[in-house]
Amino acid sequence: MHDLIIVGAGIVGLAHAYAAARRGMDVLVIDRDAQANGASVRNFGFVTVTGQERGKVWRLAQRSAAIWRQIAPDAGIAIEQEGLFLVAQRPEAAAVIEAFSRTEMGEDCTLLSAAEARAHCPQLTGEVSGALLSRADVRVESRTAIPLLARWLEEAHGVRFQRGVAVNSVATGLVRLSDGSFVKGGEIVVCPGDDWASLFPREYTTAGVTRCQLQMLRLTAPGWRLPAPVMTDLSMIRYLGYSALPEAEALRLRLERECAAELGYGIHLIAVQSADGTLxxxxxxxxxxxxxxxxxxxxxxxMVGQFSALFGGAPPVIERWTGTYASGPQHSFVRRPMPGVRLAVVTSGTGASTGFALAEDVISQLYE
Incomplete structure (x- = not known):
């Protein structure tokens, strides 16, 4: 019998495994796939602190980034980039980052003029009205970081993994598997991401959850390096840390006139760079x-058009993919569908950014 069984080996499940293993618990993680294959490896690997929703979510992101920095060297995970370079293309966007810098969320950020932004990143060729530099954010290569994290949890913390088998049902103290077997646990945490049809569908319905599909591209190495992960004006009306500011309304109105297609597709530019130089x-x-x-x-x-507007062109695309994640009206939801069972789902696309801190809270509630 295990102290804790975790269903799901995405970043949220692994974060719960880490929080429990740190307490010396016997942890088993069960996942239907033979290897990481879902939302956790189909994203930027960008642990985004700057711009997260003010208050609780921003604090979760701060704590999670600190944990990433702490465990990455031990787990063999390279920190590919640090910080954020938020480029204000339009004057209305410059007003947003100026207002953001006056909040507690912007205390450690640096405002740059248009000339300073171009000096910081000479590759900028499009319209620039200013920029914001943050040191709070971290980027890993998600498709390698997640497997390395799982291996480290297994080797350094004794977390056991059972892969390639689905969970058919969960009851207090008992998990039944698709191969007909079952395992027992003192506590169970279910982290199924956007798989709401298999376990606890009613909980997902009451939480108002649907799916969000994203498209991603990898571009050929351009021969130069980004100073940090890059975001632009469209991010400022999507990330709640910016968009909730009164100054964001003027930017929103201008973007609705100038970027209707991009807004319809839910596009906001993020560009990050890997160790091999690809973007x-x-x-x-x-x-x-x-x-x-x-x-x-x-x-x-x-998306390529947004990149080109900032950098004067784009290298050839060498890889394309899609991903889906659970999306709801709140950052996340944690439910207790039955005694001894927790359902923990991040519903904002911020699993890598906030999952470690959320897991600390859930495990603390379970055992304290």
Whole structure:
């Protein structure tokens, strides 16, 4: 019998495994896939603190980034980039970052003039009205970081993994598997991401959860390095840390006139760089209970267009992919569907950014 059984080996499940293993607990993680394959490896690997929703979510992101920095060296995970370079293309966006810098969220950020922004990143060729530099954020390569994290939990913390088998049902102290077997645990935490049809569908319905599909691109190495992960004006009306500020309304109105197609696709530019120099660029947000599996060339072209508007062109695309994640009206939801069982789901696309801190809270509630 295990102290804790975790269903789901994405970043949220692994974060719960780490929080429990630190307490010396015997932890078993069960996942239907043979290896990491879902939302946790289909994103930027960008642990975004700056711009997260003011208050609790921002504090969760701060704590999670600190944990990433702490465990990454031990787990063999490279920190590919640090910080955020938020470029204000329009004067209205410059007003947003100036207002943001006056809040507690912007205390450790640096405002740059247009000339200073171009000096900081000489590759900028498009319209620039200013920039914000933050040191709070961290980027890892998600497709390698998640497997390395799981291996480290297994080797250094004794977490056991049972892969390639689905969970058919969960009851107090008992998990039944698709191969007909069952395992017993003192406590159970279910972290199924956007798989609401298999376990606790009613909880997802009451939480108002649907799916968000994103498209991502990898571009050929351009021969230069980004100073940090890059975001632009469209991010300022999507990330609640900026968009909730009164100054964001003028920017929103201008973008609705100038970027209607991008807003319709839910696009906001993020560009990050990998160790080999290639660029990961995205992303889009299309919502449906079951999004179609087909990529849209119009969405890819719009994302490349946003990159080109900032950097004067884009290298060739060498890789394309999609991903889906659970999306709801809140950052996350944690439910107790029955005694001894917790359902923990991040519903804002911020699992890598906030999952470690959320898991600390859930495990503390379970055992304290």
């Amino acid at each position: 990961v660029v995205g992303d889009s947000h299309v919502y449906a209970a079951t999004p179609p599996p087909f990529t849209s060339e119009a969405i890819d072209a719009a």
